[in-house]
Amino acid sequence: MINKIDHIGVAVESIERALDFYKNKLRIDCTDTEYIESQMVRVAFLPLGDSEIELLEATDDNSAIKKFIDKKGQGIHHIAFRVDNLEEEIERLKGLGMVFINEKPSYGAGGAKIAFLHPKTTGGVLVELCEREV
Numbered sequence: 001m002i003n004k005i006d007h008i009g010v011a012v013e014s015i016e017r018a019l020d021f022y023k024n025k026l027r028i029d030c031t032d033t034e035y036i037e038s039q040m041v042r043v044a045f046l047p048l049g050d051s052e053i054e055l056l057e058a059t060d061d062n063s064a065i066k067k068f069i070d071k072k073g074q075g076i077h078h079i080a081f082r083v084d085n086l087e088e089e090i091e092r093l094k095g096l097g098m099v100f101i102n103e104k105p106s107y108g109a110g111g112a113k114i115a116f117l118h119p120k121t122t123g124g125v126l127v128e129l130c131e132r133e134v
């Protein structure tokens, strides 16, 4: 079951530069940053209400974020939906013909179990499903 928007991922060239807008102008605090080696990104967490903005900065030229910015420029990269049970949701959506980038869950920011639906099957939005302990 999908519960809520867990986070919105925003691709940025530099977290520090992006924070000038989010932190100094919008006054949304950044609570933490994390390097996620498997995804080749550095993530800044900006919790807001029941959800959060995640700023994503590439740490490698092969990062999906680098490729995205090179092609489209900075901007909204993905929407992540919180699910109760990721494996069940993957099986359910596969049964409906949806295509996953990774059918086996991997691990993302904050230790969340994650899987991405390919934007070709979602109407152009990169969708992440995300299961967390808390």
Ligand code: CMX
Pocket (backbone or CB within 6 Å): 009, 036, 039, 041, 056, 064, 065, 067, 068, 071, 076, 077, 078, 101, 108, 109, 116, 118, 119, 120, 124, 125, 126
């Ligand atoms: N949103 C919407 N469409 C996207 C997209 C995005 N974020 N990224 C790529 N696309 C589109 C491209 O525009 C392209 O469409 P066209 O064929 O119409 O031009 C198509 O998808 C293929 O894009 P590409 O540039 O050739 O890139 P790849 O196929 O190599 O990779 C994708 C695209 C989505 C499969 C890859 O980025 C991926 O595996 N993403 C999941 C992992 C990820 O994004 N990690 C970073 C975040 C990690 C985190 O939050 O923890």
